[in-house]
Amino acid sequence: MEKLVKGVLHFQQYTYPKNKDLFGELAVGQRPEILFITCSDSRIDPNMVTGSEPGDLFICRNAGNIVPPHAAATGGMTASIEYAVAVLGVRHIIICGHTDCGAIKGALDMNAVKAQGLPHVKEWLGHCRSALEIIRERHDIPWNQALDSSYLDEAIALNVLQQVQHIRTHPVVAAKMATGKVYLHGWIYDIKTGGIQCSDEASTRFMPFAERYADVIEKLA
Helix, strand or coil: CHHHHHHHHHHHHHHHHHCHHHHHHHCCCCCCCEEEEEECCCCCCHHHHHCCCCCCEEEEEECCCCCCCCCCCCCHHHHHHHHHHHHCCCCEEEEEEECCCHHHHHHHCHHHHHHCCCHHHHHHHHHHHHHHHHHHHHHCCCCCCCCCHHHHHHHHHHHHHHHHHHHCCCHHHHHHHHCCCCEEEEEEECCCCCCEEEECCCCCCEEEHHHHCHHHHHHHC
């Protein structure tokens, strides 16, 4: 807690006074342009990675950056997505996975997760199943055989693409996408290098960040 207390004191004494006008504006409301869905992993800092300020991102975090497909039962992710799109009017939704993801490591061997006595984690990781089934089909791996760590990077990438597909099933997202008011982005953040791979517009493959956003980068230049 010592580091945390020190950080709060520094924020109150230095950071807040320097940004007093910004926080004054944010005190009466928010209008973020981006819904940023990422993993709960402590190594991921959305604001640091994107260079964004308070009020820029509406952030949702969970193990494995998972978006359950839309269903009748209400969950925290479903409600947050609905609020961000319908009320806050976000224009872009980014689903950001990352290298060395512990949740995906668990999904590769669900029997091990069960053996650890983590029933809720096992159920949650079931939302990654389609990504794992693709790997089994690609590599002709039996359904009852655990996937080893050599498939981790592939699983992380496929999981992001599958979660992008899941979010399309949410009615409020589907409606805004149909009218060109919301755009989806799949990202993979490399913890070691700081690099980002991005899905193409069809959400079928990944490409370097600079290639995906070449038009935006050109405008900035």
